[in-house]
Amino acid sequence: MSVASDDVEPGYVRVRLDLAYDGAEFSGWAKQRTRRTVQGELESALQTVLRLPDPVALTVAGRTDAGVHARGQVAHVDLPEEVWELEGGKLLRRLAGRLPWDVRVWKVSRAPAGFDARFSAIWRRYAYRVGDQQGGVDPLLRGHVLWHDRPVDVDLMNEAARRLLGEHDFAAYCKKREGATTIRTLLELHWERDASGLAVATVRADAFCHNMVRALVGSMLLVGDGHRPAGFPGEVLAGRVRHSAVNVVRPHGLTLEEVGYPADELLAARNREARNMRTLPLPRA
Template sequence: MSDEVEPGFVRVRLDLSYDGKDFSGWAKQTARRTVQGELESALQTVMRLPYPVELTVAGRTDAGVHARGQVAHLDLAQAVWDEHRDVLMRRLAGRLPHDVRVWRVAEAPAGFNARFSAIWRRYAYRVGDHKGGVDPLLRGHVLWHDWPLDVDAMNEAARTLLGEHDFAAYCKKREGATTIRTLQQLSWERDADGIVTATVRADAFCHNMVRSLVGALLHVGDGHRPVDWPGKVLAAGVRDSAVHVVRPHGLTLEEVGYPADDLLAERNRQARNLRTLPGREPSPGCC
């Protein structure tokens, strides 16, 4: 599948952040407020375009999920880019609502695709287990868990989930999409203020994967499940009703990683290929 930019057009990369509280996720929806909808509308307005723009994003976040390091791209006619490149970010700042900001606008290198060129996405999920609750100033970004958490136990359980696996047990299945992913990092750390943060990094994530993994590990951390339970759920390969999908407001997309510029096109091509595990039939690729 070719992803070449049409002659006379320029691919533009946007780096942005948003507070997901009042958004129905990233993806544009009829009659619902979304990040994509707000951003595409603002871009069309500030560039005075007679046609809508279309963004491609690194990761489609769900309703209520935040982003600090989201990446998107769009293709613009060279003349439009030349006219607006130096003023576009400032004009977007004046047009966008206060819960979404664009921090960088730049011409993308050859072969770049915000979604398919990415080699990893890194999320953070923040939890507070203080018996008094969560600091009111953090309540929109930290989940309160009303049982004390054993971080060492959660880290021990997390190690069994690392690597390439079929994460069907931790994903909401979508027709025609694979649930095979490579989980590169899953670790927990408690900071000086007592907030427990999960760092979760993978080549890609399927629907509800991070929030399901966090939900399973919280069961271990509070002593309701043994350390080996999350690994057994993964091996079973089917959704387990005991795995709770935690609320979205504790989750933030922190960063998206890309290879060196000369490897972007190859990564773009590879990410569209079929994915399978040894001994299984291939499934359609999906990011």
């Protein structure tokens, strides 16, 4: 099967892949003709180890940008039933032998009915890690932590974060794409210090638009280091346009940690619901 499909064709099996990757040397998830990508490596490996005559097509829960990492990414692929029955039990080990060091598949399983890695998901959870120690970031963590050259106040950033929760039009924090909505529901956004002293943002939403997490982090760092008051990120959100003071922070501090799905019996309904274009309710007169 060479083209991803909404429905599983007769004679095919939908297979779920749980995977992780270091994004440093990838030009993002999505396959490109001349650049190295996670999708390109995985599809090539699958076709090779399964000895398939035609290319396969992966569908992913969230397309990460160049330089962004993933610990809990999810994808699916539709395979001929006879191939799955014959090779499914060996697939994990064979992928480990074929894939490059910076991408790993941890689990391979037959997906339940109605499952779609992208449209069945009910939330995605990211972490963004910031080091604000005066001497810089631990060299062993440098590829996963942003160095901020001023100390940040986690409590102030949490005060700012609370004003961003809920369903909003996040146009001010997104790179607009033609025909796509920027309405999202931000379910969780908070900062804490981990055991090593890093300031870590946990960001969970039903979905994210392009650059959304990195722009949100950029606005809150302005609050954390004293450049802007706690209400600033909320004011930017309400304005619905990009603000020149808000930087989209670098990608290497960002990791996709987990993707959430409903119970198996709700997968198909969520799949259908997620395809609808969202709008915000009209204000009451």
